[in-house]
């Protein structure tokens with residue numbers, strides 16, 4: 001049996017009727033931009049996150065970009081970001097003309113910590129952008145305490161972690177603003193690009209984000225500042241609204257599979273590889289990815305072995321951001337972030353999508369065992 005890394009077909013089938021019905025309504029009304037579905041989704045997302053506001057954006061990247069713009073971050077400023085993350089987290093910092101200042105990670109979580117962030121603060125630091133990688137929160141209490149001590153805003157990158165919890169709170173309730181991505185591979189995925197900027201409580205930031213989303217315009221054709229076209233399509237909002245009521249079930253499906261892998265692969269855990277652990281107190285890992293750390297330089301060989309058996313896997317991410325060609329002029333060097341560089345060499349994500357059957361999980365687990373002759 002082959003097992004893909006991700007199969008969206010069953011999930012799409014579960015919302016097909018609602019989406020097609022909604023699409024017919026959209027076509028009849030010819031209302032495609034910032035209409036009732038975007039408005040409705042924004043209210044539903046804010047309620048889900050336990051935050052005051054949410055603004056539908058064209059992607060997770062634009063959701064982060066607009067947050068930096070709303071804080072007025074620009075040339076000469078520094079923003080602290082992890083080096084082990086998807087490119088967008090640092091890309092948006094450069095896009096506003098500021099400098100991404102990279103930090104290392106805690107090997108137990110793949111996420112950064114308050115201590116690592118504090119060591120990177122300079123007089124030019126204007127914001128901190130921790131990432132909740134793979135579905136588990138970064139160490140938010142210490143990060144927020146450091147931010148408060150230095151008077152800095154926090155933008156959470158929850159692009160992989162909508163619905164993740166920790167310390168009794170939701171992703172979106174810690175930082176001033178939070179970015180969600182609805183890229184199709186996320187736990188809540190659109191039928192194309194989509195995202196949202198959650199604003200925890202500031203009505204001013206909310207108004208600024210909304211205005212920046214439409215070229216800094218308010219009212220129509222009066223432009224107070226140069227913004228962007230970051231609007232979310234009505235169609236994507238309608239898809240997301242159809243899926244949102246099912247999201248908790250999908251999170252739980254992923255968590256069930258994670259427990260299954262833990263039970264099934266317990267004998268090898270801590271030996272040739274390390275399984276991801278839920279370490280956040282009062283927390284919930286939502287397993288956007290189930291990511292192993294493969295030791296002894298065997299990651300690529302294990303991936304090739306699984307591929308030969310028809311089992312999908314993926315490497316998120318093989319190159320740290322401080323080693324990316326486009327960031328070579330920032331002054332960081334190879335070896336500076338050893339835990340991140342080690343993670344980039346060791347990580348392998350295996351299938352964990354909610355609709356997997358036990359037979360599929362068994363295929364993945366026995367594929368891994370066969371590599372180690374277990």
Ligand SMILES: Cc1ncc(COP(=O)(O)O)c(C=O)c1O
Nearest residue numbers: 059060061086088159181182183
């Ligand atoms: C950690 C992280 N940040 C930012 C993004 C950007 O989101 P999008 O692809 O929706 O622009 C993603 C998604 O791919 C991500 O995983």
